Amino acid sequence: MAKARLKIIPLGGLGEIGRNMMALEYGEDIVVIDAGLMFPEEEMLGVDLVIPDITYLKENHERVRAILITHGHEDHVGALPYILPQLDVPVYGSPLVHGLISVKLREHRLLKNVRLNMVRPGDVLQIGCFRAEFFRVCHSIPDSFGIALHTPIGTVVHTGDFKLDHTPVDGKTMDLHRLAELGDKGVLLLMSDSTYVERPGYTPSEQVVGQSLDRIMGDAKGRVVVASFASLISRIQQVVDAAEKHGRRMFIMGRSMLDNAQMAIEMGYLTVPSGLGTPDELKHLPPERIAVMTTGSQGEPTSALSRMANRDHRFLEVIAGDTVVISASPIPGNVGLINRTIDALFQQGANVLYQGIADVHVHGHGAQEELKLMLRLVRPRFFVPVHGEYRHLVLHARLAHSLGIPEENTFVLQNGDVLEVTTYRAKKAGQVSSDYIYVDGLGDIGQVVLRDRQHLAQDGILLVVVAVDKDTGKVIGEPDVISRGFVDVSVSEQLMTDIRTQVVNAIDHGKAHTTEWGYINPKIKETVAKYVYKETRRRPMILPVAVEV
């Protein structure tokens, strides 16, 4: 058998919100870090979410020992309900991760069949030939961990998502001492969060947001509604603290956020001294006694906040006098949706506070000085930037060069790349399958379906319906033309008549040779496409439909 080498294989992780998943392999053992989903980009039409391609893991199923989770955000745990039914491996994460995943798996009715295990900072697990050690980092959710994976050839440090917050909401700071100790003993390879590498300096502490919320709750004469991500438990705590301080009763709207909050309360991650209010109380309390936390910070049209803005919510309509706080930063693909929600809220007469005009959100990722500190503390031999778009990885690699890590020891990996690492050398060695897996409804869809949707979205569809004699293959009668999403029916009668004429001519021309459908079909397509483009400069999908009778 060839000498075993450590392999590092990102199976996801490129993208603004990355469906993070990293496989580490040595000999007979594979361990996976994170199993996240990605929200679809604009051109992924009708796609609900995107998950990593686990073909490689399925092919090596018997060697996959565990999935280790760094923290409970969707881009790190969201793919578990899709992956676990296909890959029966134990999952290890913090108590909060355990809670969040359980909520999620219960929704998918998968909770009973999976092996969830809790780990705490300082815990060390023996997983095959690996020893996995969890250490605390700061991020925008409690219980965020980095992982030191001690392998037969050295220690690999994976930071998870992190920033250096000296005053986090839960008071639990990053374990700088353990990182320093690891760096002291020697680290073979560092994988570090690149998301915020474009920003110079330091990311502000979550405390900044706490102070803003406090001021807003104190100053507002009416109700205060704060929108954020459902899993941002720390933010919920900050809103609760500010609300209670100013004598406001706390309400939570949006099922996912309410589920998460209730779980977090039960597990002790969220403290709501006066408890949560009920929809009934909401009706009877005066506005200045009300604080609401809700989902919808990304402007999702079916979210609680969008419904409130459009007066379509069961319990709460935003009205003049309300203050609405968007306590989140937009995912790039959602900027338009968020802006429209903000506009709708202003039109209802609300005062709207959002990033850009008020300090109501800070990023959960470290900026350049924090990334430098991590590189200095860990001082690895090899460096693999992770999390973020390709440009972030390149910039993070450059940052590492500027601190003295040689270029040849730095690897910008794309999804599916295999990095082979020995004690003194590392090199890219091949590729494994790493497609986007597009989840739509109950199943996934492929490139063909997506391309068809893009085509349909651009210029609609034009059907040419023809009856064909099933015995002779001859066309019977006249063809019909139907369109959707192509032209306004009211103004296009003449165009449709003309297209029909074009089709009749095409078929007639065909008749001289053969009446077989297989010949006429492409002929119709070509004729109609050409004519339609000339007349309209549009390229609808053209679908000749034969009905055999």
Place this chain on the structure above:
Amino acid sequence: MAKARLKIIPLGGLGEIGRNMMALEYGEDIVVIDAGLMFPEEEMLGVDLVIPDITYLKENHERVRAILITHGHEDHVGALPYILPQLDVPVYGSPLVHGLISVKLREHRLLKNVRLNMVRPGDVLQIGCFRAEFFRVCHSIPDSFGIALHTPIGTVVHTGDFKLDHTPVDGKTMDLHRLAELGDKGVLLLMSDSTYVERPGYTPSEQVVGQSLDRIMGDAKGRVVVASFASLISRIQQVVDAAEKHGRRMFIMGRSMLDNAQMAIEMGYLTVPSGLGTPDELKHLPPERIAVMTTGSQGEPTSALSRMANRDHRFLEVIAGDTVVISASPIPGNVGLINRTIDALFQQGANVLYQGIADVHVHGHGAQEELKLMLRLVRPRFFVPVHGEYRHLVLHARLAHSLGIPEENTFVLQNGDVLEVTTYRAKKAGQVSSDYIYVDGLGDIGQVVLRDRQHLAQDGILLVVVAVDKDTGKVIGEPDVISRGFVDVSVSEQLMTDIRTQVVNAIDHGKAHTTEWGYINPKIKETVAKYVYKETRRRPMILPVAVEV
């Protein structure tokens, strides 16, 4: 006849990039300021651009005296080729505007039929009962004007797009003195640019970009490629200046930018001492002697920059050693496209500089302190914030309140709102038509087409094809099921068979009552929709197609 009142009617102007158009009306005279287009938002599928609704102007055609243009950007002039064929009125703009519009009208083969007139700062036109006076402002294109419209009941000042640049590229600063003088004499109403009202402080001068470009051209060892908007003549000048200073030959790629540049050179707005290079020279010059300016700063897939990034351009492929500068800010809907282009450029090995990591772009709009200065200088009785999204108008109105303009004298208008103004009072009075007009190819499309495209984009289409006897209305034989953009054909054979069975059952069930197509059609639709949703959680467009034979 009722006493004449001044009416202010925005026919466009809401939106990040606004298809700006403002009608001002008094008695028998209507004058229009700007005629811009808007780039489509994400959900406007397949739409090329959006233009203002000129129904009101067409209905009052004989009273429309002129269109006055503030400056040559697309969101202020881009709708002219679509509007002028429907509305034969003279257009007045600066020499540069004249040049840019001429380029555009020539493309549309409209140049001969329109009445374009040049105006210069200080010019005063008598237009019906109005006197229109043009004064210089600073923006990111030379020859940007504000307009003082002297009406029978007082002066209306429209700022156009502006910022307070004390060191503009062309050295021509804003006419603060005339604004002060107007303010001194008394201004009835101010309409002022709201685009950048979210930002505190001042927008930096274009000089900042010039210095960055100079440094980049000097430092880069290879070619330098700068992408920006085709109409950003000032930026082109800055790139030329930096290129020539460092001994680089200047090339311009992208037809629209090249057309604009050539026009600007002819008219004296752009100075290229050594002239522009030809594609042939590009092949033979050493990299450090090359500077390229190109379109594609918004990541448009067919633009020159995208082609260069994907090695699909006729004359230039981006390679390792090249420096690429994205000298523009993203329009919100384009963030994803731009990020993908930046990633592709990094993957080619280029060094990419963009807003966020380098000072390679400044906004063309004034921030809060500049907007305050405008309000103070003009000190109008009434204030109407213009340009920007609804939230920008609200924030700008608040800024005006903070400077002492009473709330009741401030009006946030939506497109189509009519504001009636007398000497001492103003109030909203009704609405005129102000739909989005979606241009796609050679014509425009309506809401139905757009909704169909959105439906098709989400989950595709499912055709149920049935042959019907044209005499009896009876269904002949078995139905067929065809789909596009719905499910992967390879994995859905069973589903298609099941849908077929469902359809057969629905028709059989129908037979008990009647065999008329009008009855069966909705029955099929309902049955299939229900079944498909249950099985897939998707809602494709379901289109029963009857073929009469």
